[in-house]
Amino acid sequence: MQVSALELRPGTLVRYESRMATVIWWNILRNDRRAFVQLQIKDLETGRMTELKEHTDSKWEVLDKEEVDLTHSYRDGQEEVFYNDSGDEVRCAVAAAEDALYWPTDSYKGLYVDSKLVAVQPPRFSILKITETAPPMKGGSGQKDAVLENGAKVKVGLLCDVGDKVRIETETKEFRERVTD
Numbered sequence: 001m002q003v004s005a006l007e008l009r010p011g012t013l014v015r016y017e018s019r020m021a022t023v024i025w026w027n028i029l030r031n032d033r034r035a036f037v038q039l040q041i042k043d044l045e046t047g048r049m050t051e052l053k054e055h056t057d058s059k060w061e062v063l064d065k066e067e068v069d070l071t072h073s074y075r076d077g078q079e080e081v082f083y084n085d086s087g088d089e090v091r092c093a094v095a096a097a098e099d100a101l102y103w104p105t106d107s108y109k110g111l112y113v114d115s116k117l118v119a120v121q122p123p124r125f126s127i128l129k130i131t132e133t134a135p136p137m138k139g140g141s142g143q144k145d146a147v148l149e150n151g152a153k154v155k156v157g158l159l160c161d162v163g164d165k166v167r168i169e170t171e172t173k174e175f176r177e178r179v180t181d
């Protein structure tokens with residue numbers, strides 16, 4: 001299916017230069033005369049990132065996809081191994097899954113094109129433990145820097161302390177809440 005660059009969004013699977021890619025970042029730029037779309041896409045085989053500036057009416061081939069819940073098992077050389085709900089093993093290139101595996105969770109969304117696993121998406125939210133941050137400050141409002149167990153650097157609430165679990169939105173890396181067990 002062909003769509004204009006204006007209709008693309010992060011997570012959309014597209015064909016770019018005869019290769020499958022996913023849109024990582026998307027933004028509209030406007031000047032006095034016209035609008036442009038800035039894109040950052042990632043090649044699903046090589047992991048190569050490409051930044052583009054396109055006219056809003058340029059056409060892109062969007063790939064039909066099927067979403068399936070997957071559980072990560074292990075890495076085998078240059079492939080990541082997952083299992084679907086029926087217990088079947090499926091594999092994809094490391095580059096197609098590395099962004100999702102950065103956010104540990106029990107279940108991921110696998111994207112299939114032509115019955116082949118081509119990409120893995122992270123969950124919308126991930127719960128991670130804080131490994132480094134300043135001591136908690138009561139009575140204040142705002143946020144402070146913290147490092148999570150996966151190495152991500154985010155801003156968290158002032159009451160958060162080392163060892164606390166927090167819910168993070170994976171797409172924007174924004175702190176949502178402190179999680180209590």
